[in-house]
Amino acid sequence: MEKEIIKLVDIKRSFLVGNEVVKALRGVSFSVKAGEFVTIMGTSGSGKSTLLNILGCLDTPTSGEYYLDGIRTDSMSKDKRADIRNSKIGFIFQNYNLLPKTTAIENVELPLIYNPGIPARERRKKAIEALKLVGLGNRLDHKSNQMSGGQQQRVAIARALVNDPVILLADEATGNLDTRTSLEILALFQDLYKDGRTILFVTHNPEMSDFSSRTIALRDGKVISDTYNDKIKDAREELALLPGTDDGQER
Amino acid sequence: MNFANLFKIALRALNTNKFRGFLTMLGIIIGVASVITMLAIGQGSKQSIREQISEMGSNMLMIHPGSMRMGGVRQDASTMQSLKIEDYNAIVQKSEYVAAVSPSVTSSGQVIYSSNNTPTTLYGVNQDYLEIRKYKVTDGDVFSDQDIRTFAKVCLIGKTVADNLFPDGESPLGKYIRFNKTPLKIIGVLEPKGYNSMGMDQDDLLIAPYTTVQKRVLAINYLQGIYASAVNEELSPKAVEEIEEILRFNHKIKEDGEDNFEVRSQEELTSMMTSTTDLMTLLLSCIAGISLLVGGIGIMNIMYVSVTERTREIGLRMSIGAKGKDILIQFLIEAVLLSFVGGIIGILLGVSVTFVVKFVAGWPVLIQPWSVLLSFAVCTLTGIFFGWYPARKAASLDPIEAIRYE
Numbered sequence: 001m002e003k004e005i006i007k008l009v010d011i012k013r014s015f016l017v018g019n020e021v022v023k024a025l026r027g028v029s030f031s032v033k034a035g036e037f038v039t040i041m042g043t044s045g046s047g048k049s050t051l052l053n054i055l056g057c058l059d060t061p062t063s064g065e066y067y068l069d070g071i072r073t074d075s076m077s078k079d080k081r082a083d084i085r086n087s088k089i090g091f092i093f094q095n096y097n098l099l100p101k102t103t104a105i106e107n108v109e110l111p112l113i114y115n116p117g118i119p120a121r122e123r124r125k126k127a128i129e130a131l132k133l134v135g136l137g138n139r140l141d142h143k144s145n146q147m148s149g150g151q152q153q154r155v156a157i158a159r160a161l162v163n164d165p166v167i168l169l170a171d172e173a174t175g176n177l178d179t180r181t182s183l184e185i186l187a188l189f190q191d192l193y194k195d196g197r198t199i200l201f202v203t204h205n206p207e208m209s210d211f212s213s214r215t216i217a218l219r220d221g222k223v224i225s226d227t228y229n230d231k232i233k234d235a236r237e238e239l240a241l242l243p244g245t246d247d248g249q250e251r
Numbered sequence: 252m253n254f255a256n257l258f259k260i261a262l263r264a265l266n267t268n269k270f271r272g273f274l275t276m277l278g279i280i281i282g283v284a285s286v287i288t289m290l291a292i293g294q295g296s297k298q299s300i301r302e303q304i305s306e307m308g309s310n311m312l313m314i315h316p317g318s319m320r321m322g323g324v325r326q327d328a329s330t331m332q333s334l335k336i337e338d339y340n341a342i343v344q345k346s347e348y349v350a351a352v353s354p355s356v357t358s359s360g361q362v363i364y365s366s367n368n369t370p371t372t373l374y375g376v377n378q379d380y381l382e383i384r385k386y387k388v389t390d391g392d393v394f395s396d397q398d399i400r401t402f403a404k405v406c407l408i409g410k411t412v413a414d415n416l417f418p419d420g421e422s423p424l425g426k427y428i429r430f431n432k433t434p435l436k437i438i439g440v441l442e443p444k445g446y447n448s449m450g451m452d453q454d455d456l457l458i459a460p461y462t463t464v465q466k467r468v469l470a471i472n473y474l475q476g477i478y479a480s481a482v483n484e485e486l487s488p489k490a491v492e493e494i495e496e497i498l499r500f501n502h503k504i505k506e507d508g509e510d511n512f513e514v515r516s517q518e519e520l521t522s523m524m525t526s527t528t529d530l531m532t533l534l535l536s537c538i539a540g541i542s543l544l545v546g547g548i549g550i551m552n553i554m555y556v557s558v559t560e561r562t563r564e565i566g567l568r569m570s571i572g573a574k575g576k577d578i579l580i581q582f583l584i585e586a587v588l589l590s591f592v593g594g595i596i597g598i599l600l601g602v603s604v605t606f607v608v609k610f611v612a613g614w615p616v617l618i619q620p621w622s623v624l625l626s627f628a629v630c631t632l633t634g635i636f637f638g639w640y641p642a643r644k645a646a647s648l649d650p651i652e653a654i655r656y657e
C-alpha cells in the first residue's frame with residue numbers, strides 16, 4: 001500500500017465578489033497516492049486553478065481538510081506554508097515563469113536559495129543534476145530569453161524537481177506549446193512518473209488524460225468522475241507518429 | 252534564507268538595470284556631495300576666522316562702555332562715557348589675571364604729509380597695546396611714559412599709511428605729519444601685519460599716546476574703551492569676571508544694578524564672528540539636505556516601479572518558498588544599496604569638489620570626519636526609510652495574483 005501524498009476532505013472555497021459569493025469549489029474530496037500521475041480535467045471556470053492553488057499551499061480552503069504528505073496544511077500560517085512550498089511542492093506554470101536574463105542553472109537553483117540548509121556548491125550540483133534529468137545538460141548557462149518555449153518549460157520542470165518534492169503540480173504546463181513540444185514535455189512527465197514521482201497535471205484538454213494513470217474531472221467545483229487508466233498512451237510513440245519526427249528535443 | 256543570498260539577488264537586480272540605477276543614485280550623489288562641500292566650506296571659513304582672530308591675540312579682552320542688555324535702545328551720553336582713566340588704573344592695580352592693559356581712544360581722519368594725504372585711524376593707547384594686539388616696532392621706538400604724561404605729539408605709523416604718505420620710499424622716522432591739524436612726529440614704524448579675516452587692513456593706522464589723542468585730537472577726558480589681555484587663554488573667563496567686579500565696584504553699581512560697560516573676551520568675539528558663518532553653513536546644508544531628501548524620494552519612486560515590474564518574479568519567488576520577510580529584505584537591500592553606493596560616490600565627488608574649491612577658488616575649506624559620517628549615515632537611513640514602503644508592498648503581494656500578473 002503506497003503512501004497517501006494528498007488527502008482532501010470536503011474542500012470548499014468561495015470568493016466574495018462584490019456582494020456575491022462565488023463558490024469555486026463546492027466540496028472536493030479525493031486522495032492521491034505516491035507514484036500516481038493524475039490529470040485534473042475540466043472546462044474553463046470549473047475550479048481547476050483554485051484547486052491547484054490550494055493543493056500548492058498558495059491558498060487556503062474556506063472549509064475542509066487538506067493533508068499533504070500526512071501533514072495538515074489548511075490551517076497553517078503563511079510562513080509555514082512557504083516552508084511547505086519550498087520543501088514538498090514543485091510548481092510548473094503555463095507560462096514557465098523563469099527569471100528573465102538569468103541562466104538555466106540560476107533559475108533551477110532558485111528554490112534552494114530559500115532553503116538555508118543547502119550550501120552554494122551543493123545547490124549548483126543539484127541544479128545541474130536536475131537539468132540533466134530534463135535533457136538540458138548541454139544548456140546549463142543559456143539564459144532564459146535565449147531558449148525556446150519547450151526548453152524553458154524543461155528548465156521550469158527542473159526547477160520544480162530540484163528540491164526533490166513529494167508532488168509535482170503542473171497548471172496547463174503544455175498550454176503554450178505546439179503539439180510536438182507538448183508531447184515532448186508529456187514524455188518527460190511520463191519518464192518522471194516511471195521514476196516513481198507523483199504528478200498532478202491540470203489541463204482542459206481531454207486528450208491529455210490518455211497519458212496519465214488517473215483522471216479526475218471537475219465541473220462547477222465538484223468532482224464528477226474519477227477514473228483509473230490502465231492503458232496509458234506512450235507520449236514517445238505518439239511523437240514518432242508525427243510527420244517529420246526525429247528523436248528529439250531540438251529543432 | 253540567508254542574507255548573503257538575498258544580497259546577491261538584490262545586486263543582480265541592480266546590475267540588470269545599471270543606467271536606471273545610476274540615475275536614481277544621482278539624486279543621492281548630488282545630495283551627499285553638496286552636503287559635504289557646503290559643510291567643508293562652512294567649517295573652513297569658520298576655522299580661518301578662528302585662526303586669524305587668535306593671531307590678533309587669543310587672550311585679548313575688550314572693555315566697552317554701554318550696556319549689553321540695552322540692545323537697540325538708545326543709550327544716553329553718560330552711559331557711553333562711563334569708562335574713565337580711574338577704571339584703567341583700578342584694573343592695573345587690582346587685577347591678578349590680567350597681563351597687560353591699555354586705555355583706548357580712537358579718531359578717524361585725514362593724515363597729511365607735504366602734498367600727500369590719506370584717510371586713516373589714529374589709535375590712542377599705551378605701550379601695552381602693542382603687546383595685546385601683537386604689534387611690533389621695526390624702526391624707531393615706542394613712545395615712553397613721559398610721552399604719555401606730557402601728551403607728547405608723537406606717533407607710530409603703520410605700513411599702509413607710511414606707503415601712502417612716503418611713496419618715494421623715504422624713511423618716515425622723524426618726519427612730522429598732521430592728523431586733523433594736529434602735528435605728530437613719527438618715532439616708530441610698525442611691522443606689517445596684513446589683512447585680518449574681516450578684510451580689514453591692520454597696517455592702516457597710527458598709534459599715539461592715549462593722552463595725546465584725548466587732549467589734542469578729541470578733546471575728551473573719558474576713555475572709549477580699554478584693551479587688556481589675560482595671563483593666558485584658559486584664564487580669560489576669570490579675567491573677564493575680575494574686570495567686571497573691579498568696574499562694578501568703581502562705578503558703584505549695586506548688586507542687582509545693570510552694568511554700564513561690557514567686557515568681551517576673544518572667545519566671545521570669535522563666536523560672534525563665526526555665528527554668521529554657522530548660520531550660512533546651516534542654511535546651505537539644509538538645502539543640500541533637501542536634495543538628499545529628493546534623492547530618497549527618487550529611490551522610493553524607482554523601487555515602486557521595480558516592484559510593479561517584477562510582480563511576476565515576486566509571485567514566483569513566493570510560490571517556490573520565499574516568505575514575505577525574504578522579499579522585504581531583498582527589496583530593502585536593493586534600496587539601501589542604491590543609497591549606499593550613491594553615498595560613497597557622493598562622498599568622493601564632494602571631497603573632489605571641495606578640493607577644487609580650495610585650489611581653484613582659493614577658499615578655505617575643512618572636511619571634518621563627522622560631516623562625512625553624518626551624510627553617509629543620513630543617506631543610508633534615507634535608503635532604508637524610502638525603501639521600506641515599496642519593499643513592504645512587494646512583501647505583502649498575494650502570490651496567486653502576483654504570478655498571474657501581466
Ligand SMILES: Nc1ncnc2c1ncn2[C@@H]1O[C@H](COP(=O)(O)OP(=O)(O)OP(=O)(O)O)[C@@H](O)[C@H]1O
Nearest residue numbers: 015017022024043044045046047048049050051204
Ligand atoms: N480570486 C478570485 N476571486 C473571485 N472569483 C474567483 C477567483 N478565483 C477564481 N474565481 C472564480 O472561481 C471559479 C473557478 O475559477 P478557476 O480559475 O479555478 O477556473 P479554472 O478551472 O482554472 O478555469 P480555466 O480553465 O479557465 O483556467 C470561476 O468562476 C472564477 O470566476
Ligand SMILES: [Mg+2]
Nearest residue numbers: 048049050171
Ligand atoms: Mg485555470
